[in-house]
Amino acid sequence: MPAGPAHSARTRPTRLIVSLDTKDRAQAIAWRDAAVNASKRPEIMRPPMVKLGLEFTYAQGLEAVSEVAGDLPLFLDLKLHDIPNTVASAIGSLARVRPAMLTIHASGGRAMIAAARRAVDDAFPEGARPLLLAVTVLTSLDAEALHETGVESSVADQVVRLGRLAVSAGADGLVCSPHEIGLLRAALGEEPVLVVPGIRPAGSAAGDQKRIMTPAQAHAAGADYIVVGRPITRAPDPAAAAAAIMAELLA
Numbered sequence: 191m192p193a194g195p196a197h198s199a200r201t202r203p204t205r206l207i208v209s210l211d212t213k214d215r216a217q218a219i220a221w222r223d224a225a226v227n228a229s230k231r232p233e234i235m236r237p238p239m240v241k242l243g244l245e246f247t248y249a250q251g252l253e254a255v256s257e258v259a260g261d262l263p264l265f266l267d268l269k270l271h272d273i274p275n276t277v278a279s280a281i282g283s284l285a286r287v288r289p290a291m292l293t294i295h296a297s298g299g300r301a302m303i304a305a306a307r308r309a310v311d312d313a314f315p316e317g318a319r320p321l322l323l324a325v326t327v328l329t330s331l332d333a334e335a336l337h338e339t340g341v342e343s344s345v346a347d348q349v350v351r352l353g354r355l356a357v358s359a360g361a362d363g364l365v366c367s368p369h370e371i372g373l374l375r376a377a378l379g380e381e382p383v384l385v386v387p388g389i390r391p392a393g394s395a396a397g398d399q400k401r402i403m404t405p406a407q408a409h410a411a412g413a414d415y416i417v418v419g420r421p422i423t424r425a426p427d428p429a430a431a432a433a434a435i436m437a438e439l440l441a
């Protein structure tokens with residue numbers, strides 16, 4: 191899955207995860223198929239992953255999550271954040287969906303992250319264990335919004351603090367903005383998988399995202415995966431938008 195230790199930031203492969211944020215099953219399938227079709231173009235030939243999160247799962251349930259993911263690797267982005275026992279039990283309930291990745295919030299603390307890791311190890315058969323990813327600081331937060339929550343450090347310091355905590359407690363990887371990739375690599379090395387939302391192709395609207403970069407910039411910074419939703423799903427031609435982003439990752 192992630193790049194091996196020999197990759198520098200520039201040569202590390204970066205895969206696209208398409209975020210299917212909708213309440214509608216048919217719409218999610220249509221966007222999934224658009225991304226799959228884009229990935230079959232001869233210059234790309236690299237299948238995407240799909241991400242399903244709170245909006246789709248609350249609207250349609252876990253069976254629909256499995257149906258939409260089909261044979262594609264699934265990033266189940268439910269950002270669990272609760273007491274350790276509850277998070278661990280919830281992970282047990284997610285095993286039947288067979289995700290390739292799932293998320294918790296690093297700010298849930300060491301005991302919660304460690305409980306999540308034990309639950310992942312226990313609930314999934316050998317060889318089918320998903321990567322446990324910890325969300326550091328949401329990409330929709332800037333310094334001012336972070337400080338309003340009572341955190342006095344800079345966004346960068348808080349991302350690195352939570353990243354260290356999460357990895358030392360058992361997370362396989364982190365969700366961060368592209369701006370923190372270099373800092374996290376310097377602090378934690380090449381091993382943690384870095385999954386990076388806050389991606390906006392040149393000229394596309396930032397919307398509620400605050401810490402953004404283009405796909406090519408995130409790739410050059412060393413992202414293992416980029417997560418892209420609206421720039422694909424709200425594009426007039428989602429397949430063309432997905433193909434253009436995949437092409438940026440090949441450079």
Ligand SMILES: O=c1ccn([C@@H]2O[C@H](COP(=O)(O)O)[C@@H](O)[C@H]2O)c(=O)[nH]1
Nearest residue numbers: 209243327328329387388417418419420
């Ligand atoms: O810090 C985070 C963590 C998760 N996300 C999720 O990624 C996608 C991004 O969608 P866009 O439409 O490309 O903004 C979305 O599902 C978020 O829940 C994030 O953006 N930032």
